[in-house]
Structures are given as C-alpha cells and as structure tokens.
Amino acid sequence: MMAVATVTDNLGVGRVVLQSSINGEPQSDVEMTRIPATFSYEAAFPGDAVAGDVVEYRIGAEDEAEPPNVAYLPPEGYHSFDVLEAIAAVIWEPDPTPITGSAIISLLSAKDISHDYTTTMPNFDEYSVVFICLGVYSQNYAL
Secondary structure (H helix, E strand, C coil): CEEEEECCCCCCEEEEEEEEEECCEECCCEECEECCCCCEEEEECCCCCCCCCEEEEEEEEEECCCCCCEEEECCCCCEEEECCCCCCEEEECCCCCCCHHHHHHHHHHHCCCCEEEECCCCCHHHCCEEEECCCCCCCCCCC
C-alpha cells in the first residue's frame, strides 16, 4: 500500500514523513520520497497489514526554516482505514478479435488489483468482479 501526499511551503519542504500504526501497534516512521517534477511525496506503508486490520496514519512535514516548522495532516489524531480482502476479478474476453482486455489489465495492474484473464467462460462464482469484453459490432461475441 502506498501513501501519496501533496506538500508545499513558501520556504521549501525539508522533510515529509509517514507515521502509522496497525491495530494500535506503532510502525517505523517512513521518510516519503518526492515524485520528480511535482509537489507530491510517496512512501509504502510499513508493516504487514492483512484483511481485518485497521491502519491509522498521518503525514508530518517540516519546512527548511531554522528551526524547522512542523505540520501534520490531520493536525490532531490520525486518518484510518480498514484493510479489506483482495477483490477477486476476472476479465473474460470471448471477442474473436480481443483488444479491450489489455486496457483493463493495464488499469487493474496500475492499481495493484490482482486479476485473471481468460478467453473461455470462467466460473463466475469464483469472482467478485467480472469484466466481459464482447467486442465491436459486427465482429462481436453475443451472449
């Protein structure tokens, strides 16, 4: 899991840190890395959260003043989210000229969502999400 934050300061940003806990157990602080040519910083959440866990986190930022000014988001407390089970997704592409499935695969992969791909009818009971790519008329597959 990744955290991304947009951080700006009139004096310049000195350091951005991700602070987190899993089920109330503090994790190691992680210094966030600036994404080139942006004001965004990113870091992977530390620890091994699994389905059913609760992750709390906040972002701390220091500017380049001496001594540095420090701000947190949220200003008090922490954001939190529940870790859910992975979504079981399948892309079924019975279209005789398959091209759509690759675009869906790219999108799911970019979001780190696991998925299966098949050109034969899958067992729908095994999946929570199904993408069916039927193609373009007149070469499309008909259900």
